[in-house]
Each structure stands twice: as structure tokens, then as C-alpha cells.
Amino acid sequence: MRNFARIITLLLAVALCGAAFAQGAAPKATGSSLTIGLLMVGPYNDHGYSQAHFDGAQYAVKNVKGASLIYLDKVNPADRPGTTASQLAESLVAKGAKLVIFSSDDMSDEAVKFAKAHPDLFVIMASGDQVWKEGKIALNLPNMVNVMGRMEYGKMIAGVAAALTTQTGKIGYLGPLINDETRRLASSVYLGAKYAWVNYLKKDPSKLEFKVTWIGFWFNIPGVTSDPTQVADDFFNSGYDVVVSGIDTTEALTEATKLTGQGKKVFAIPYDYADAIKEGAGAALGVPYFNWGPAYANVFKSAMTGSWKSHFEWNGPDWKNINNPDTSAVGFNKGAALSKDASAGIDKFVAELAKGLRLWKGPLNLQDGSAYLKDGQAATDQQVWYLPQLLQGMQGQSVSK
Amino acid sequence: MRDSRPNRTLLQIGAIALALLFTTFVLLAAKAPPLAAYLNLGLGALGSWEVISNVLVSWVPLLLVTSGLLLTFTVGLWNIGIEGQITVGAIFSTWAFRLLLGSGMAPGLVILAAFLAGMLGGALWAMLAGALKTFGGVNEIFGGLGLNFVATALNLWLIFGPWKRPGVASMSGTVPFDPSLWLPTLNPQSRLSPIAVGIAVAAILVVYGMLRGTYFGLRLKAVGKNPRAAFLLGIPTWQYMMASFALCGLFAGLAGAVQVASVYHRLIPSISSGYGYMGLMVAMLVNYKAAIAAPVALFFAALNVGSIQLPIVLQLDSSLAGVLQGTLVLVVLLAQGARTRMLKKEGL
Incomplete structure (x- = not known):
């Protein structure tokens, strides 16, 4: 019996060692440098x-x-x-x-x-x-x-800025390629826009048009992707007066700036980098950026x-100050073209988020009408990260075909 | 001026010196220390066995592509579509991998099938450019460029569409293949596959032999020198052009297969890596002579790999390697042009 116990102990020890080995150890600390x-x-x-x-x-x-x-x-x-x-x-x-x-x-x-x-x-x-x-x-x-x-927050703020600015009720999203990440970011803009449209402007949600056009890549590849300048231009010429960019380059803003120079009232929101708005101050509503x-x-x-x-x-952002360089992972820099009212609306929205407002919350359906979140159900991180489709109410492709 | 071998060599050395001089001026203009830059470039390419093997990894597809291009250049064609042929080769070879992945076939056979599929894909794509030229009257430069775009678009569509990985479709490409399907390397740490090197060496030898010692090669040359005369002498011109396209595409497709099976182990968005355009430079630089293609391609590969040190050590932009490569080609082409003119003037 004692032998048996010994063998069991031995086996256990071996198994534990094995588990530890499989788990592996972190590399050795490097110390002072x-x-x-x-x-x-x-x-x-x-x-x-x-x-x-x-x-x-x-x-x-x-x-x-x-x-x-x-x-x-x-x-x-x-x-x-x-x-x-x-x-x-x-x-x-x-x-x-x-x-x-x-x-x-x-x-x-x-x-x-x-x-x-x-x-x-x-x-x-x-x-x-x-x-x-x-x-x-x-x-x-x-x-x-x-x-x-958590760029979702930055994108929601961008959506609020777009909804509070648009005169036509038509917002365009210049998307890169289609995958879970780009779907959830485009959808975040939509959620922010819809929220501001309904709750701040008290407008009918069915009157808000939100269209995503994917160019096929993170930046323009002539002959392969759709030309982002062309896509932005098409948006602006068909009544979309705010274009939110999800691509790595600033064509939407450049195009908006050009058209603004010609007297058109159009706006753009670039992406990624805090100073991206400097490239077209006259038309930039702001930029959601990573820190x-x-x-x-x-x-x-x-x-x-x-x-x-x-x-x-x-x-996520530091809700005390989303633009604090020492604490906030995601921020939103306001652009020169943002109106006072829209700016105040953004501040209000950020304050609400800070107090616990959640937009990734049911009832929400996917684009094809299937249920995504039940009434009152908050999305888990996994549900947001692996978003399988765009949301109901958004126009544009959900998967690449 | 006599067109003797020493004269020609002298001219080429002069051209290299001129290209170096120009690049040095570029460095000085960028306020960078030229000596340190060249030293790091050299160390980055030759400083350790590891970087040397990286150079060889880059040499393989470049030499394969150059081998193919020697054939199209010989017949007088500018096969700009080579990038697309690499891409389609890579797509076909990935397709073969995906088909045979769970078939229980021996890994060696799967890899072989993937290589054959890659060659087929490249050849088909090249023949498309050839058909556009022969039957559609589309210049091969424009046809090829167009087909390059189509190939890239097809590649991206596959990666983000039908062949996307479970979970998030990624810029990183398709799901990596099981390591048992990677082309074997010298040791687990190494990226260099002796088989890939063997294939590249075999390719350039085949092309060298073909151009030097076969009727086929001779006829290709005849078509390249004067298609009309060749046709009148009974050489079926368009068939020879088509054959050279197909062969070139085959080598390009093979390069694509190497990229998939041996370098990236999956299909990635920029799978052709610009080797096609670089191969065009090498082929022009060697004046379409197979004998010196291998060392010149090696030199280009060394510049590519070595230049990685410039941004790391000197915070310099590594496009310097591109500047040096481009200038080299330009200067050599200029020198060749000047030589031809001088020979003409002297009535030689």
C-alpha cells in the first residue's frame, strides 16, 4: 500500500512537472536595463x-x-x-x-x-x-x-461628431478590408452616430443613413483596391456630407479639404494618429487615435x-481625461471644423460614457436581421471583438464575397 | 574603341564606380556617413552565417525569376507581368497545399505537387499575357501590368474571402501550413532550404544550357534579333514567343511556390515581394547573359538583406539599397548605349 502511495505521489509529481513545463516559464527578468x-x-x-x-x-x-x-x-x-x-x-x-x-x-x-x-x-x-x-x-x-x-470608444465619439455635424443625415464610412476588427470599428461609429441622432438631436433613427464602402485594403493600391479618393468623392457628391475614415491614409480628409475650398460644406474624420487632423484643418471634425x-x-x-x-x-480611455498622454490608451482630438454645439455634444457623450453608458448593448440585431444582443444584454468582449456582421441599419457589405 | 572583353569589363567597372559615387553623394546629401553606411551594409549581408543564409533565401526566388526573364528578353519580350506570374504561382501552390492538406499523402509528395501546381499557375498566367499579345494585339508591357493588378486583387480576395482563416481574416495571410509541409531546412533555426537553393541553381543552369547549346535557344535568339527575318526563315515566331512566355512563367511560378513552401509557409498579401521587378533589373544589368546572372542576383540579394542594418544602426532609410541598385542599372545601360554609339561611329 505504501508503495502504491509512493507511485501515486511520483506520478503526480511527474504530471505537475509536465504541466509546469507545458505552461512554460516567462523569460528571465532583464533587471535594470x-x-x-x-x-x-x-x-x-x-x-x-x-x-x-x-x-x-x-x-x-x-x-x-x-x-x-x-x-x-x-x-x-x-x-x-x-x-x-x-x-x-x-x-x-x-x-x-x-x-x-x-x-x-x-x-x-x-x-x-x-x-x-x-x-x-x-x-x-x-x-x-x-x-x-x-x-x-x-x-x-x-x-x-x-x-x-479600445478604439471602439474613439470611433463612437467620431460617430457622435459626424451625427451632430451632418446636415443631410447621410454619413459615409471609408472602410479598409473586411474582417472582425474593421466590422466592429465601423459599427462603433454607427452606434455613436445613432445615439447622438436619437438622443441629442431627437431625430427619427430611420432618417439616418450610414453607408460603409470598403476599398479592399488598409491603403490605396492602384488597380487593386478601390481608389479611396474616388470613394470619398462619390460620398461627398451623393449627399454624404461627413466621411469617417477607417483606412490608414488621409484621402477622405484631403478630399474634404479640397471640396471645402470650393465652397462645399463637407467634413471628414481621419484615423489612428493624433496629429492627422493637421493635414486638413478646414474640414477635420477630429480624429480618434491610439496612445x-x-x-x-x-x-x-x-x-x-x-x-x-x-x-x-x-x-480603454481614461475617463477623467481621454486625451491624457500618461493614462489614456485611446483618445479623440477635436478638429478645427467642429462646431461649438458638436464639441459640447462630444463632451456630453464622453461624460455619459464615463458614467457607464454602454452602446454595445441590446437590443441589437446584425445586418441580416438575426439577433445579436437581447434587450438589456451587454456585449461581452468576445462578442465585440469577433463581430460577425455589420449591425442592422448600416448599409454596406458585411463579409467579403 | 575596340569591342574587346577587357574594354567591356573596364566599362562595367567604371559603371559600378560611377553608381557608387552617385550613391555616396546621395548619402552625403542626407548627412549620413558613407563609410559607415557601406560598412554596415556589408556586415549586414556577410557578417554572420545567419545573414549569409538570409541572403541566400532571398537569392533563390530572385535567381528563378531572372532565369525566366532571360528567356523572354532573348526573344525580345518585356515580360512585366512577371510579378503576377509569381503571385499566381503562389496561389496555385497554396491551392495544392489546401487540397492535399488532410489527404494523408506523404509530405514530400504534397510539397512536390505544390511546386508543380505553382509552375503550372505561373505558366498559365504568362501565356495569358502571351495570348493577349499574339491574338489581341496588346503590347506585353501593358497586358502584363494589367494582369499584375488582377493577380494581386485575386490574391487579396482569396486571403480575405474564401481562404480566410477561422476567426479574424488577417493581413498576415492564410493559416500557416503544418511544419511537416515546410520545405526542409538545414536545421530548425535556419530558414535556408538546400532544396530551394538547388532548384534555383538548376534553373539558371538549364536556361544557360538552353540558350547556349540548343536549337530552341538559337531560334529564340533569332526571333529576338529580327522576328520578321526569323519568320521568313521558317521559324514559327509567335509559337516561340508563346513558349518563352510559358517557360518564364513556369520559373516565376516556381519562385512563387518557393515563397509559399519555404519562406512564408502560407499565402500572404505581398507574396511576390517585388522579386519580379528586381529580376527585370538584374536581367538588364547582366545584358541578358545567363553566365553572370547568378552572381549579380546574389549581389542584389545581399544589398537587400544588408540594407536592413541602415535603419537599425544609422537611422537611415534603407531604400538606399534600391537607390544603389537602380543607379547601377541606369549607369550600366547608359554605358552600354554609349559603347554602341561609339562602335557605330568608328564603323565597327
Whole structure:
């Protein structure tokens, strides 16, 4: 009997060891110094998605003692033929990087490959859901952290700005390609717009037109995507007087600025980068933007001190001040073309959000009429993240055909 | 001036020196230290076994594409559609992988099928450009460019539509294949596949032999030099053009298959990686001679990989490699033009 107990104990011990091994351990803390290697998909000064990461990482190394930054931009096979993101990450490691940030969805497979091949190095896969335990992928990678900002709020605010500005009741959304992320962002704009339309303007929701046109990619590829300038132009010429952009480049704003110069009353809302509104002050209502700095700083610290734990974080705005560079992951910069009334409406909306207003809440149907959220039911993070269709009331394609 | 070999070599060395000089001026204008830039470029390409193997990884598709282009250039065609042929090759090869993924077929056979499918796809796409030229009277440059766009659009549609991954359709491409279906590498850490290198070397040897020692090659040359005369001498001109398109597409498709099976292990949006356009540069630079295509392609691949160090170490834009490559091609073409004129003047 005693032997039996011994064997059981032994087996248990082995099983526990196995479990611990499978779970794996986080890489060793780096102590007082840490070199971070940042990979960006576009140019570091693109006034868009990549620059937001660049600025964020720079903010973080400035605020974390002992941290330093090296980086490589234009990480994509079109700009760097024959390279893979994991290979480029290794060239940053060769220069001393112990933590690598893969900052774009483009790189997610390579980030996983790299994390598996280098269990001794820290990896941040920004914008991804690879290690989200409640997500659909849920990989077990002890050296990876997912960081994302709750841009849904920024987009809702954009929707409010659009609804409070439009004279025609027609809002256009210039969408990139169709996937869960772009669907939920377009839908967030719609939810914000509808809310302001009904609750602030007291107008009939059926009189609000919201149309999404997808160009097919994050930026214009002549001959392949629809031309975003053309799409924006079509919107403006068919009665849509506000175009909200979901793509990485600023064509909608450029076009709106041009038409404003010709005396038309049209407006645009760009995306991603806090200063994007500077490129067309006369027509910009504002810009929802990412502020990656604070989250990066925290993750850097955890890699240095040893408190690193693989996790997924989806950070919202700081409701005390959504534009606080030290605390808010998502913000909204108001543009010069925003009217006083609309500006006040945005402040009111943000205050309501801060008090707990939830727009991702039932009753909400999907575009095809099927139920998405029951009356009073609040969407879970998973329901929002993996939104399968656009919402009822929105025009435009829900899936690529 | 005599058209002797030493003279020609001298001219080429002069051209390289001129290109370097120009690039140095660009560096100085950008307030960058030229010496440090070149040093880092060199170290980045040759500094360790790892970067050398990265250079070779990039060399394989470039050499495959260049091999194909030597054939179309020989017959006097500008196969700009090469990018699309790489892409369609990659699509076909991904298609084969997807079809055979769960079939229980031996991984080696699946990979082989994927390569064959890639070659077929590239060849078909190239023949489309050929058919447009032969039967539709569409210049191959415009036809090819158009087909490049169509191929890219098709690729994106597949990645975000029918072939999208479960969950979120991603810029990262289709679901990566199981590692058992990756083209084997030297060791698990390495990206370099000896088989891929072997294929590329075989390709350039085949093209070299074809152009140098076969009737087929001779006739291709005849068509390229003077299609009308060749036709009158009994060479079926359009069939030869078509054949060169098909062969070039086959090599391009093979490059696409290598990208899928050996480099990315999935289909990605920019799967052709610009190798087609780069191959055009290499082919022009070597004046359509197969014998020196391999080392020049290697040099270009080294510049690509080496230039990654510039932004990391010197915060310089790495398009410098592109500037150097482009200038090199321009200067050499200019030098060749000047030489031809001088020879003409002297009545040689």
C-alpha cells in the first residue's frame, strides 16, 4: 500500500512537472536595463498607424528608466523583399533587443513563430488576440503579451461628431478590408452616430443613413483596391456630407479639404494618429487615435522587474481625461471644423460614457436581421471583438464575397 | 574603341564606380556617413552565417525569376507581368497545399505537387499575357501590368474571402501550413532550404544550357534579333514567343511556390515581394547573359538583406539599397548605349 502511495505521489509529481513545463516559464527578468526592438509595418513617420506605435514606444522608453529603443520600419515583404518579420526581429535581437514589439496584424504569424523559437525573449504582439485566454486562438506562449486599445470608444465619439455635424443625415464610412476588427470599428461609429441622432438631436433613427464602402485594403493600391479618393468623392457628391475614415491614409480628409475650398460644406474624420487632423484643418471634425505609450511602459517594466505574465490587455480611455498622454490608451482630438454645439455634444457623450453608458448593448440585431444582443444584454468582449456582421441599419457589405 | 572583353569589363567597372559615387553623394546629401553606411551594409549581408543564409533565401526566388526573364528578353519580350506570374504561382501552390492538406499523402509528395501546381499557375498566367499579345494585339508591357493588378486583387480576395482563416481574416495571410509541409531546412533555426537553393541553381543552369547549346535557344535568339527575318526563315515566331512566355512563367511560378513552401509557409498579401521587378533589373544589368546572372542576383540579394542594418544602426532609410541598385542599372545601360554609339561611329 505504501508503495502504491509512493507511485501515486511520483506520478503526480511527474504530471505537475509536465504541466509546469507545458505552461512554460516567462523569460528571465532583464533587471535594470532593457533594449526594446520595435517593428513597424509602415514608415515610422507615416502620420498614421506606424507613427502612433513609434511615438508610443518612444514615450515608454523615456518614462522607464534603463529602457532603450531600436526599431525597424517598413516591415513588409513589398518594402523588404524576401524578409520575414521574425527574421527582421532577429536582426534587432542581434543589436541587443530583449523585447520585440510586433506592432501590426500583418506580422502576427511571424510573431508567434518568433515567440516559439525564442522562449528566452519577450514579445509584444500589438493589436492581436493570440494569447487571449477567452479568445478564439488562446495560444500558450508564456513570453507573449497582446496589447490593444479600445478604439471602439474613439470611433463612437467620431460617430457622435459626424451625427451632430451632418446636415443631410447621410454619413459615409471609408472602410479598409473586411474582417472582425474593421466590422466592429465601423459599427462603433454607427452606434455613436445613432445615439447622438436619437438622443441629442431627437431625430427619427430611420432618417439616418450610414453607408460603409470598403476599398479592399488598409491603403490605396492602384488597380487593386478601390481608389479611396474616388470613394470619398462619390460620398461627398451623393449627399454624404461627413466621411469617417477607417483606412490608414488621409484621402477622405484631403478630399474634404479640397471640396471645402470650393465652397462645399463637407467634413471628414481621419484615423489612428493624433496629429492627422493637421493635414486638413478646414474640414477635420477630429480624429480618434491610439496612445500606445502607457501600456508599452507598463509591459516594459514588467519585463525588467520579473512581474511579466503572458496576457491580453484591451485598454480603454481614461475617463477623467481621454486625451491624457500618461493614462489614456485611446483618445479623440477635436478638429478645427467642429462646431461649438458638436464639441459640447462630444463632451456630453464622453461624460455619459464615463458614467457607464454602454452602446454595445441590446437590443441589437446584425445586418441580416438575426439577433445579436437581447434587450438589456451587454456585449461581452468576445462578442465585440469577433463581430460577425455589420449591425442592422448600416448599409454596406458585411463579409467579403 | 575596340569591342574587346577587357574594354567591356573596364566599362562595367567604371559603371559600378560611377553608381557608387552617385550613391555616396546621395548619402552625403542626407548627412549620413558613407563609410559607415557601406560598412554596415556589408556586415549586414556577410557578417554572420545567419545573414549569409538570409541572403541566400532571398537569392533563390530572385535567381528563378531572372532565369525566366532571360528567356523572354532573348526573344525580345518585356515580360512585366512577371510579378503576377509569381503571385499566381503562389496561389496555385497554396491551392495544392489546401487540397492535399488532410489527404494523408506523404509530405514530400504534397510539397512536390505544390511546386508543380505553382509552375503550372505561373505558366498559365504568362501565356495569358502571351495570348493577349499574339491574338489581341496588346503590347506585353501593358497586358502584363494589367494582369499584375488582377493577380494581386485575386490574391487579396482569396486571403480575405474564401481562404480566410477561422476567426479574424488577417493581413498576415492564410493559416500557416503544418511544419511537416515546410520545405526542409538545414536545421530548425535556419530558414535556408538546400532544396530551394538547388532548384534555383538548376534553373539558371538549364536556361544557360538552353540558350547556349540548343536549337530552341538559337531560334529564340533569332526571333529576338529580327522576328520578321526569323519568320521568313521558317521559324514559327509567335509559337516561340508563346513558349518563352510559358517557360518564364513556369520559373516565376516556381519562385512563387518557393515563397509559399519555404519562406512564408502560407499565402500572404505581398507574396511576390517585388522579386519580379528586381529580376527585370538584374536581367538588364547582366545584358541578358545567363553566365553572370547568378552572381549579380546574389549581389542584389545581399544589398537587400544588408540594407536592413541602415535603419537599425544609422537611422537611415534603407531604400538606399534600391537607390544603389537602380543607379547601377541606369549607369550600366547608359554605358552600354554609349559603347554602341561609339562602335557605330568608328564603323565597327
